[in-house]
Amino acid sequence: MPxxxxxxxxxxxxxxxxxxARPASAVDLVVIHCTELPxxxxxxxxxxxxxxxxxxxxxxxxYIDRDGRVYxxxxxxxxxxxxxxxxxxxxxxxxxxxxxxxxxxxSRHQTMTQPYTAAQIASLRALLGQLRKDYPNLHWIAGHExxxxxxxxxSDDPSIEVHRKRDPGPQFPWPRVLEGLPLQRLxx
Numbered sequence: 001m002p003x004x005x006x007x008x009x010x011x012x013x014x015x016x017x018x019x020x021a022r023p024a025s026a027v028d029l030v031v032i033h034c035t036e037l038p039x040x041x042x043x044x045x046x047x048x049x050x051x052x053x054x055x056x057x058x059x060x061x062x063y064i065d066r067d068g069r070v071y072x073x074x075x076x077x078x079x080x081x082x083x084x085x086x087x088x089x090x091x092x093x094x095x096x097x098x099x100x101x102x103x104x105x106x107s108r109h110q111t112m113t114q115p116y117t118a119a120q121i122a123s124l125r126a127l128l129g130q131l132r133k134d135y136p137n138l139h140w141i142a143g144h145e146x147x148x149x150x151x152x153x154x155s156d157d158p159s160i161e162v163h164r165k166r167d168p169g170p171q172f173p174w175p176r177v178l179e180g181l182p183l184q185r186l187x188x
Contacts, residue, residue, distance in 0.1 A: 020078065030140070034099045036098065066096050105152060112169035138183070
């Protein structure tokens with residue numbers, strides 16, 4: 001039985017018009033992230049920060065709060081900065097989750113223990129179903145950790161290396177998310 005599309009709350013980032021445009025046909029990949037921040041408000045503030053000479057910053061396209069509400073910060077026909085090397089072809093979906101916050105690169109704090117809520121996963125599945133209809137070439141899905149495997153010096157001990165990105169992490173229920181969806185997991 002097809003899932004109804006989730007209600008989407010449009011809240012475009014201030015710099016959306018500065019992001020490169022692309023046709024829907026360019027999208028063939030969805031990348032799943034977790035915010036690694038304490039709440040949606042903090043994630044929004046982070047996404048609004050201008051980090052590049054183009055007047056843009058880092059952000060996913062969609063954000064799913066713990067209660068399952070879905071927010072669109074960047075239209076899918078714009079290239080958002082969320083995964084190095086994959087932005088031109090991907091839609092980024094951020095799930096609010098603390099991840100390793102606030103000690104992202106501390107070697108003693110690499111375990112991600114906060115589970116994703118049932119409401120988040122239900123909304124994610126519904127959103128993925130809708131995106132599959134809206135983007136005819138969308139066939140792939142990956143976690144940020146699948147695509148960015150960079151190791152960096154730990155903040156507490158530079159002689160130790162830790163993963164730069166670990167999201168969506170070990171608490172993400174891949175089998176439940178992918179069940180019945182026509183998307184294949186991408187493992188480069």
